[in-house]
Amino acid sequence: MKKLFTLIALACMAWAMPAQAQVDFGVKAGLNLTNFSINDSKVLAAENKTGFFAGVTAKVTLPVVGLGVDGSVLYDQREAKLKATGTTLKQQSIQIPVNLRYGVGLGDIANIFAYAGPQFGFNIGGKNDSFDERLDNVNNWRFKDSNLSGNVGVGVTLLKHLQASVNYNFAIGKTGDFDSVGDAIDNIDKKTVKAKANAWQVSLAYFF
Structure with a gap:
């Protein structure tokens, strides 16, 4: 699956090469509604929490009616509140999303589009964290140094400059993991529990 998304990203960038393509640059920001999906809820569970992202973006309009590619470089912050302790x-x-998009124009007023593609993430915060001392059966939380996810979304561009969009970002593979021991997992000595950070995202962009 990771190889497939990498090939899609390379294909998107290759299609953006024709000299007739139009390139627009802008800034982008938005909100994450993060859902940390943990594969063993008997050990630990997390609540949705809001985060944010912001950065620069570019849009390539291809010389094929309706087709385009967009890419961004974003600082992204996501949070999850553990139900057991409030931690x-x-x-x-x-985060670097690269999306293939297809749009339908409504004259010079608006363009409605759908998009999908891979997103490449690189951790720049603390990699390890400790849980509340009341959870003595779990420890050693670890974020991965890098992760791959996918995007599927829709949006609208108004007056060729202002863009609003909503998408679902889903993790491909784990975002992080932690070790659990003791009675919380039926007396198994040790087990690595995996977590995925999926998110609904709402964003605004302005192209110059």
């Missing part, structure tokens, strides 16, 4: 896990990363 908050914070993930800080640089």
